[in-house]
Amino acid sequence: SITFPLDPEVVDEFSKLVENIVVVEEKGPIIEDQIKTILTDLVQDGKIKKEPSVWGKIFPKDADGFPEESGLTPSMVIERLGGLILEIGDPCAKYDEKKIHSELDLLTEIKAYGVLVPPRSPGFCAGCPHRETLSTVHSMRDQPEHKDIFAHGDIGCYSMSFLPPFGEMHNLTAMSLGGAAGSGMDPFVTNKQYALMGDSTFFWRGMTAISNSIKEGQDILYIILENKNTAMTGHQPTPESGHNIMGDKTTAQDIESIVRAMGQDQIYVRKMPPSNREKYMKELDKAFSMPGTKVVIADKECGITFHKRKRAERNKIIDKQGYIPRETFINISQEVCENCRECTKNTGCPGLTIIDTDYGEKIGIDQSTCVSDTYCTKIMACPSFEKVIVTRSKPPIPRVKKISLDNIPAPTRHEFSDTWSAFISGVGGMGVGVLSSTLARAGTKEGYTVKFNDKKGLAIRNGAVSAHINYAKGSAKISTIVPNGKADLLLGLDMLEAERSLVYASRARTTAVVNSSVIPTIPMLAGMMNYPADVEDNIRKHTNSDEYLSGRIGEISELFYGNKLFTNIILLGMAFQRGLIPVSEKNLLEAIMETVSPSQRARNAEAFELGRKFAAEPEYLEFKNIVADNKILRLFGAKESYIELLARKSDTIAHSYWMWWKGEHTAEEYRTMVEYTVAKMNLDEETNRNLARRVYDMIMWGGLDYARKYVDRVLEVFAVDQPEKNYAATKAAILNLAKVSLIKDEIYTPLLLTDDEKLERDKVRYNIDEENGDRITYEHINRPEFEVFGRQLRFNLPQWLAHNWLMNIFKHAKFTRGILTRWGWHKKELGFRDWYSDQVIGFFLQTAPTNYELALRALRVINDPYRPNEFAVTGFREVIYPKMDKARKDFEQLIGSSPPLPEIPVLVS
Ligand code: SF4
Ligand code: SF4
Structure with a gap:
């Protein structure tokens, strides 16, 4: 590395020693251009006869050099630098040609994987109050007068509004500039507009945007999302919290009073919780219909802080008496659910999940993620939702057999010569950070040089998160980033994310230990795409398949501990037992204890041993060998004959x-x-x-x-x-x-x-x-x-x-x-039934002998064209009626009485 600006004398000396100078530089060619300028001056001044060639952004024969956009990774540098060295063949340079070829071959092999992985964008947490605002405004667009409202926004958790399923932010500007974007647009459009603004943003500079809107007489609704936290950056206090960063009491500044003061009581201001969907919708409707600047303050605490407190209270009760006497859960009756996805499309809540039933896919509740805030029930799209009230007078009977964790044999450790790397991938909230901190601590205790890197930011809200951990012995060099194909261990807390990380894996070097429980993405939940069938095969194919180890650890953690939170430590135990983590048991256990909270140490230590047991005796990864009662097996997809x-x-x-x-x-x-x-x-x-x-x-x-x-x-x-x-x-x-x-x-x-x-x-x-x-x-x-x-x-x-x-x-x-029925009750559904039985099946019976394919396609007119065992005509009342009409129209087209229905397009993978 070098300093900027460069010392011309250093360049002068250096240029006399070499024929080629390679500048490895991120972003624009700042150093490169400076070197070139200095060299030109040196030639002009006669200090050097010939300037060496300088390679940076452009390589010989106009080939692309180091990219100007994004950053550099070790693999990118290896690839470009390796190719350049072979190309220029500088006789002064000492290099191992065989080694360069082997590195380049590895990178070529990785590029050829060609694995396409569906994106996993972040999403609002279960229990997030922002969901209540976005879902409400999004649903209001069904009404013609609200269809074309412009939505502005800026930086905060609510930036995720532009992502599926809401798409409720048409522009995303710098912090507090959502309102300014609205102001700029106002003179030129007649559309109604709203700007989302967080409470911290309000105090940061957002209030000046509101002040300006009032001054300009702008027609805009500000929705201030007051969750009483600077939530995105780690729950720091806001000026409204009434305490400073040290926790000392300070004067709380009230957003509502400030806004009212700015508007001198001449603008519409309303503060209310967004949870009552119907009331909130009416309020927003009223605000939109008024001219001028309006402010609605959606007042509800951040779901993370609120539910963290609730969880702590719950854990306290369990610690004291071993059970919760009365608890309410949200449940979806899979028999009643129609898989119409109205609930997932209107909430995007990760507490909802896709389940496989004898009636095809249905929506269920992920008990580990759902916080029972009941928001999905307020969509009122179907009668499948219910509150389940569980009362107990004693601790519940364990759902698993007692498994002895004594005498687990010591693992045979896979030693390494210079460097060791692990890549951890998962979904926000699964504890990727806990694992990377643990491995970093354990590696340091073991005496290695350790470098690691965690992906943070918005991704931790249910998005794809990952961590790189690198150990080096002696003077071996490591980066914070695992070079492509060089991970010794791929720890996949989520299968899809493990597949996405395959660029760091290779058959020759990587062993994967993976949680194969399926965690759908938000677009999958909303029915916009399906979970690919070949995820696990791809992971096996591009790692050392002989040592591959996986299990539905999420569900196993749920069985043992009542939630999926221990998936990470169980997986760590599995990898350790297979000798894949080059640290001692003592150092690793100490590192776990230092990383997790004191109240969770005992359970984490047990989860680690459980993971070791699973690796030592993999038959325990099968549900039938761990559940206390075989009835439980059906919950995990076991089918009866x-x-x-x-x-x-x-x-x-x-x-x-x-x-x-x-x-x-x-x-x-x-x-x-x-x-x-x-x-x-x-x-x-x-x-x-x-x-x-x-x-x-x-x-x-x-x-x-x-x-x-x-x-x-x-x-x-x-x-x-x-x-x-x-x-x-x-x-x-x-x-x-x-x-x-x-x-x-x-x-x-x-x-x-x-x-x-x-x-x-x-x-x-x-x-x-x-x-x-x-x-x-x-x-x-x-x-x-x-x-x-x-x-x-x-x-x-x-x-x-x-x-x-x-x-x-x-x-x-x-x-x-x-x-x-005689009075017209459910006449549409009854008519549809009779139409299908008489006309559609009738058509099939007539046509099958001469044109089977057409007859079958007609029979499947109510199915998803790409998944014939799933239905397209689903839902209740207003949700299903348009789908029924479409099916009837499609049928008419198919049988030729109106313009022909096109062939089902082939999906390009
Ligand atoms: S019927 Fe539709 S809205 Fe109701 S639970 Fe099922 S998918 Fe959700
Ligand atoms: S009740 Fe529904 S919306 Fe609320 S957290 Fe659970 S699944 Fe999500």
Whole structure:
């Protein structure tokens, strides 16, 4: 490295020794240009005869040199410098040509991986109050008068507003300049405008923007997001906090009073919490409709500080008595969920997740991330949401077997000669920073030179985060960045992020230890893209596959500790036990203890040993070997066989008290109907299971006759189906006809919400053992709708009514369906069912013998074109109606009575 500006005498001396000068410089050619100028002067002054060639931004033959944009990495320098040395072949330079070739070959190999990884942009935390503002404004755009509102913003957590799913920031300027952008635009546009402003930004310079808007008579709404923190940079106090950075009391400055003073009571100012979505929407609507400058202060504490306090209180109670006596969770009934993604699109909350069910993908709650602030329930897009209230009088029974952590054999340590590198990748909040600090501390204790680098900033809010750790022995040189392909260990806290980090890995050098639990990105949650199927294969392919180690550690951590927070330390234990971390057990354990908070030391020490156990005896990575009760396995995706399902569902029907004396008979009929159909079709296990499950559902919806009609129609499809097409149409008919027939009306939905299978699953999920004194109760979040004499009656079910006892009454009111239907109740859904059964399946039956592909495409007109087992026509009421209309239109186009529907475009990967 050299100083700036350069000393011409140094350049003079240096230029006499060499023929080529290479300037390795980030950004613009500052040093390079100075050297060139000095050299030219030296030639002119006759001090040197010939100036050496200078290579920096441009290499010989006009090739690209070191880039001017972004920064440099060790690999980039190796690649450019290595190529340059070979190209110019300077005889004065001593270099190892073989070594350069091997380094360049490695970089070429890495470039050829060609792995495309979906982006993981950061997003608002679970419980973040900003979500409540953005979701509300975003939904208001559905109204024509709010469609074209301009949104300005600047720097803070709320900068993430421009990202999916909201896209609510049309320009992002420097801190506090959102309002200024609005001011500049105001004279030229007639659109309504709003500017988002954080509370710290308000005090930084934001208040001058508001003052200017008032002065200019600008038509703009300022939404001040008052979360009582400088949240993005680490929760420093704001002038409103009433204390200084040392924690001493100071005068609290009140934003509302300041704004009112600026406006001299002549501008509209309103302060309110954003949590009551309906009220808040009305308030914003009112503010937008007024002319001039308006200020709405969204007053709610940062979710991180609020829930950290709550967690600490919770941990205190657990430490004292071993359990929480009463706790409320938010749950989504997977039976009722339609996978319409309205909740994910309108909240982007990472507390929501995608789950795999017998009915395809559904949305569920990630119990480790959700903070039960109920915001997703306020979207009111469906009746799937419910509050689950768990009460206990004793500590819950552990869900895992007792595993002995004694006598784990000492690992065989993989030694290294000069340098050792690890790359850690994960998602914000998973503890990547804890691991990098631990490894840095442990390496220092071991006597190595340690350099490390953490990716921080907005990414820590659910985005992709990573850390580089490098150890060196003696005089070996290391950077803070792991050179491409040179990681000895790839520690993947998240599988997708491990795949994204493959540039640091190579087959020859890297061993990957990975948490294979799936963590979807926000665009995936919102249904904008899918989780790729080949992630784990790619990681294996580009690392040392013989030593690759993975497991669903997130879920395992949840089973042992009730949340996923210990995933990082379990993985560390696994890597250590495989000898992949070149430090002693003592140093590593000490480093963990120094890094984690004192109250969590014991649990982290145990999690580390647990990880070691998993690596020493990998059979423990299988859920079946650790769960205390096999029922738990179904929560983790274990499927029961067709025979088991048939027996269980028959038993449910036989013992349904509300079937009265008909239970046994109905169960017998059910079994016969399914067995007859299965025997006749003789298809695969999965199809048999799908059929058995749906025939049960049909009986529950409309009785035996309804189920018989369904089975008969499926058999008609089967009769013209083709074995060489793998009976694709029959399989589609089983799923699709059930989907359109099982209308989730105000009778069937309560039945689903109180179905035995669901209740049993919830008991397992919330670890309820009635013999242990545990209880579970429900409060459903439901907005039933009835159509009486052509008039729609829709109302929010009051809390005191929204319990299982009322659901049990509703589900027995099947007799009302006939009357209500005559009055027009759910006529769109019923019409759609009949249309699908009569016209679509009718078309298939007619067309399949001559044009099977067209007939099958028609049958799948309600499915996702790229994933035929998933539905495109999903949701409730206003959400599903346009999709039904589209399906009908697509069908008309397909069968040729209107312009032809184009081919399904091929997706480019
Ligand atoms: S039905 Fe739609 S809104 Fe309701 S939980 Fe499922 S995906 Fe979310
Ligand atoms: S209740 Fe819903 S919005 Fe709130 S944290 Fe949980 S999943 Fe997210």
